[in-house]
Amino acid sequence: MEDTFGHHISYLRLSITDRCNERCRYCMPEEEQAWFAREEVLSYEEMLRLVRVGARLGIRKLRVTGGEPLTRPGVIEFCQELAAVPGIESLGISTNGTLLAAEREGETMAQGLVRAGVSGLNVSLDSLQREIYQRSTQRDLLPRVLAGLDAAVAAGCASIRLNCVLMKGQSEAELLPLIRFAGERGFLLRFIELMPVSTRDVLTEENFLATGTARALIEVETGPLIPQPDFKTNGPALYYRVPGTEQRIGFIGAMTNLHFCESCNKLRLTCDGKLRPCLGSYLEFDLRDALRAGADDAELERLVLGVVARKPKEHDFRDNYQPNRRMIAIGG
Numbered sequence: 603m604e605d606t607f608g609h610h611i612s613y614l615r616l617s618i619t620d621r622c623n624e625r626c627r628y629c630m631p632e633e634e635q636a637w638f639a640r641e642e643v644l645s646y647e648e649m650l651r652l653v654r655v656g657a658r659l660g661i662r663k664l665r666v667t668g669g670e671p672l673t674r675p676g677v678i679e680f681c682q683e684l685a686a687v688p689g690i691e692s693l694g695i696s697t698n699g700t701l702l703a704a705e706r707e708g709e710t711m712a713q714g715l716v717r718a719g720v721s722g723l724n725v726s727l728d729s730l731q732r733e734i735y736q737r738s739t740q741r742d743l744l745p746r747v748l749a750g751l752d753a754a755v756a757a758g759c760a761s762i763r764l765n766c767v768l769m770k771g772q773s774e775a776e777l778l779p780l781i782r783f784a785g786e787r788g789f790l791l792r793f794i795e796l797m798p799v800s801t802r803d804v805l806t807e808e809n810f811l812a813t814g815t816a817r818a819l820i821e822v823e824t825g826p827l828i829p830q831p832d833f834k835t836n837g838p839a840l841y842y843r844v845p846g847t848e849q850r851i852g853f854i855g856a857m858t859n860l861h862f863c864e865s866c867n868k869l870r871l872t873c874d875g876k877l878r879p880c881l882g883s884y885l886e887f888d889l890r891d892a893l894r895a896g897a898d899d900a901e902l903e904r905l906v907l908g909v910v911a912r913k914p915k916e917h918d919f920r921d922n923y924q925p926n927r928r929m930i931a932i933g934g
């Protein structure tokens with residue numbers, strides 16, 4: 603599938619729940635959360651049907667996200683079915699990591715996911731200091747995340763990445779410890795610029811720390827980072843090598859990298875069945891109604907292609923964008 607700007611669409615992010623067991627202050631600040639009612643959220647069968655349609659149209663990579671996807675019952679079995687969809691070549695999960703070491707039927711969730719065919723785990727980790735972690739996520743769960751990472755390694759997960767959202771006044775002291783931690787364990791660490799996607803206004807001058815500033819702070823300790831223009835993962839991260847080591851680190855600068863959207867290959871399916879061509883645009887198209895009204899596969903394919911045709915050239919984040927939906931409902 604190709605849109606009008608030459609983006610080649612092969613990647614679907616699938617939010618399977620809007621619920622979460624943490625309350626990161628940049629995502630879901632502590633407040634009364636209005637969750638979707640159960641019947642508003644797509645069933646696994648409905649999601650699988652849409653994934654099969656997508657795969658026929660050229661979707662090759664899937665990432666399951668949320669909310670916290672590991673809080674939805676049956677996620678391991680669901681992943682097993684996703685991995686078996688013809689055409690799907692890779693399946694990843696974005697998680698806060700708090701449940702990876704939890705036991706389910708005699709195995710850790712990490713083992714279950716790897717067995718189900720999940721090859722990549724993206725784990726959010728903003729700090730290695732318990733107090734800072736707690737302040738950032740509003741939950742004292744750092745020990746569980748660290749145990750979760752150990753469980754992911756023990757389960758033989760092929761690729762483990764760490765994501766740290768940059769917050770001014772907090773992240774500066776975390777940069778080097780996180781780099782060391784990731785380097786020692788062979789995890790690929792990425793620093794993410796704050797985006798305007800939460801229920802509350804967190805993207806303020808006070809909170810925003812640009813990837814360029816973070817890089818400069820790191821370089822004070824490490825010396826100039828070495829650009830790795832040929833190293834690409836699925837997303838828009840720019841990678842650098844830490845001098846004197848083989849370790850690469852990434853920077854995801856949605857706000858300051860003006861080329862951010864050029865190689866975008868993504869669609870997003872929200873847990874209530876809206877297909878979004880871009881995280882940073884208001885456009886979304888309801889597939890749930892069509893699905894539940896009995897649309898056949900040809901009709902669903904037509905709808906998906908219509909969404910691809912409406913994919914914007916770039917996101918609207920720099921245009922005083924106000925979120926119309928929480929990130930957890932879209933699936934980051």
Ligand code: SAM
Pocket residue numbers: 622628629667668669670671696697698724725726765766767794795796797798799800929930933934
């Ligand atoms: N709960 C899982 C997790 O935390 O990884 C998956 C969902 S979370 C919404 C996906 C990613 O979005 C995480 O890496 C998180 O750090 C990031 N994220 C959430 N709010 C953000 C914001 N305002 N700006 C930038 N990234 C954000």
Ligand code: SF4
Pocket residue numbers: 622623624625626629630668669670697698726739930
């Ligand atoms: Fe939950 Fe992930 Fe959002 Fe944090 S970033 S509140 S863990 S969905």
